[in-house]
Amino acid sequence: MNEHGHIPVLLNEVLETLAPRPGDVVVDCTLGRGGHAMALGQAIGPDGLLLGLDRDSENLAYASKRLQEAEIPASTIHDSFARVTEHVQALGRPANVVLADLGVSSNQLDDARRGFGFHDESPLDMRLDQQEQIDLTKLLAEIEESELAHLIRTYGEDPFANAIARKVAQERQTRPITTTGHLLDLVKEAYGPRARSSRLHPATRTFMALRIALNDEIAALETLLDRIGRGCESARTGGWLHPEARVGIISFHSLEDRPVKQAFAELDRRGLASRLTRRLVRPSDSEIQENPRSRSARFRAIRVSDPASPSG
Numbered sequence: 001m002n003e004h005g006h007i008p009v010l011l012n013e014v015l016e017t018l019a020p021r022p023g024d025v026v027v028d029c030t031l032g033r034g035g036h037a038m039a040l041g042q043a044i045g046p047d048g049l050l051l052g053l054d055r056d057s058e059n060l061a062y063a064s065k066r067l068q069e070a071e072i073p074a075s076t077i078h079d080s081f082a083r084v085t086e087h088v089q090a091l092g093r094p095a096n097v098v099l100a101d102l103g104v105s106s107n108q109l110d111d112a113r114r115g116f117g118f119h120d121e122s123p124l125d126m127r128l129d130q131q132e133q134i135d136l137t138k139l140l141a142e143i144e145e146s147e148l149a150h151l152i153r154t155y156g157e158d159p160f161a162n163a164i165a166r167k168v169a170q171e172r173q174t175r176p177i178t179t180t181g182h183l184l185d186l187v188k189e190a191y192g193p194r195a196r197s198s199r200l201h202p203a204t205r206t207f208m209a210l211r212i213a214l215n216d217e218i219a220a221l222e223t224l225l226d227r228i229g230r231g232c233e234s235a236r237t238g239g240w241l242h243p244e245a246r247v248g249i250i251s252f253h254s255l256e257d258r259p260v261k262q263a264f265a266e267l268d269r270r271g272l273a274s275r276l277t278r279r280l281v282r283p284s285d286s287e288i289q290e291n292p293r294s295r296s297a298r299f300r301a302i303r304v305s306d307p308a309s310p311s312g
């Protein structure tokens with residue numbers, strides 16, 4: 001791990017593909033610890049502008065400080081990328097480069113206070129935005145068993161979703177579930193002897209599913225894809241995307257990658273954008289060795305089509 005608590009994934013591929021230039025407006029939808037933003041920001045020079053968003057106020061503050069110390073012209077906002085259009089429009093300049101690096105950063109996973117990782121005594125929190133009212137403890141106390149099973153099946157693709165939901169529902173009748181260790185034990189019990197033959201930790205899928213559900217991550221991504229689509233349609237008429245904007249998304253599992261792939265293919269088919277990554281871009285073996293958490297990263301990018309340009 002580096003000093004910032006997170007190593008930006010596919011950094012060279014992102015820079016090469018999104019090609020930030022002096023004077024560009026770059027939008028980093030998921031600022032995190034600022035790894036990608038620093039590299040993108042260094043390319044835009046004093047006339048450029050970097051707009052950074054994050055739902056996590058601690059990450060936002062950390063990245064803002066880094067950008068400020070490096071004298072990168074930046075504006076950072078505590079909000080979801082679902083509202084990216086409004087924030088870019090407020091700048092009065094369309095975006096030339098947009099990046100979204102989905103999910104959570106390593107420091108969030110490693111921070112025992114946040115409850116994202118497998119720390120025994122962490123509170124069951126998992127909120128990306130610390131200002132949200134509902135954390136995982138509250139969700140697990142209130143959700144219907146059938147709804148919980150549905151979430152674990154849909155977002156975690158866990159074959160034992162029903163058994164896990166049943167365990168949670170039984171347990172909470174006698175004892176509230178408030179720590180990650182407690183939930184880990186319940187998932188292990190639901191797996192029974194099958195836990196030993198599972199390649200992943202048996203709770204991996206459940207944890208991911210609950211994080212995605214609690215933070216409404218797929219809905220936010222779908223809204224972003226919708227905004228990108230509208231941005232492509234309106235690029236020639238003063239929309240939030242510049243007529244030759246490059247837009248890239250890094251995802252970490254098929255639930256995220258599938259809608260990205262479909263949305264980009266559709267824009268390409270309609271002649272509104274062209275794909276900059278014909279094939280899925282994945283980390284090299286050496287990147288995975290250096291940063292095992294990059295293993296499941298997948299990058300796709302498009303360029304908005306400008307019918308007025310010879311290459312558009």
Ligand SMILES: C[S@@+](CC[C@H](N)C(=O)[O-])C[C@H]1O[C@@H](n2cnc3c(N)ncnc32)[C@H](O)[C@@H]1O
Nearest residue numbers: 008030032033034035036054055056080081101
């Ligand atoms: C993988 S990290 C980004 C790391 C960053 N690229 C870097 O190099 O440091 C993902 C970040 O996105 C944030 N995030 C997740 N969903 C978000 C959303 N809908 N809107 C804004 N930020 C979001 C998380 O809080 C986290 O800080």
